[in-house]
Amino acid sequence: MAMVGQYQGPMGTAALAVVAPIWNIVFSLGLLTGMGGSILFAQAKGHNNEKEKDQSFSLSLFFTTFLALVSWLVIIFFDTQLLLFFGADDGILPLAKLYLKPIKFVLPTFLFAQMIAAFLRNDNSPSLATAAVLVGGIFNVFGDYFFVFY
Numbered sequence: 046m047a048m049v050g051q052y053q054g055p056m057g058t059a060a061l062a063v064v065a066p067i068w069n070i071v072f073s074l075g076l077l078t079g080m081g082g083s084i085l086f087a088q089a090k091g092h093n094n095e096k097e098k099d100q101s102f103s104l105s106l107f108f109t110t111f112l113a114l115v116s117w118l119v120i121i122f123f124d125t126q127l128l129l130f131f132g133a134d135d136g137i138l139p140l141a142k143l144y145l146k147p148i149k150f151v152l153p154t155f156l157f158a159q160m161i162a163a164f165l166r167n168d169n170s171p172s173l174a175t176a177a178v179l180v181g182g183i184f185n186v187f188g189d190y191f192f193v194f195y
Contacts, residue, residue: 075159
């Protein structure tokens with residue numbers, strides 16, 4: 046938001062503020078399936094129950110796929126209505142739609158990334174999950190600068 050605010054000014058910041066709730070909902074859906082499934086996974090792991098471990102991962106993967114498809118379709122077909130619902134007006138709407146466009150492409154992968162990260166933390170790979178989050182965060186900072194200003 047800081048990069049866009051520097052580049053676009055108050056209108057850019059306002060447009061991102063309208064898009065932010067959509068992104069937060071998507072983030073929450075990935076956490077929902079990841080955290081819930083990984084807790085069941087950890088319980089099964091503690092009881093040395095391989096079948097339950099596999100079932101919890103498969104179920105989480107299924108629900109993540111379902112939620113990703115549903116939310117993807119909603120954002121693709123109802124983007125204008127969502128942005129208006131979250132506060133866009135005629136002046137901000139075109140810019141907000143521009144900022145929502147890349148989210149449409151990465152939405153399913155973002156849900157899966159959140160789900161997988163939760164399972165990695167519970168499968169004796171917390172350093173891998175931490176590294177993935179750090180790499181994503183660092184890329185986000187430098188990527189924001191690059192994609193906004195160039």
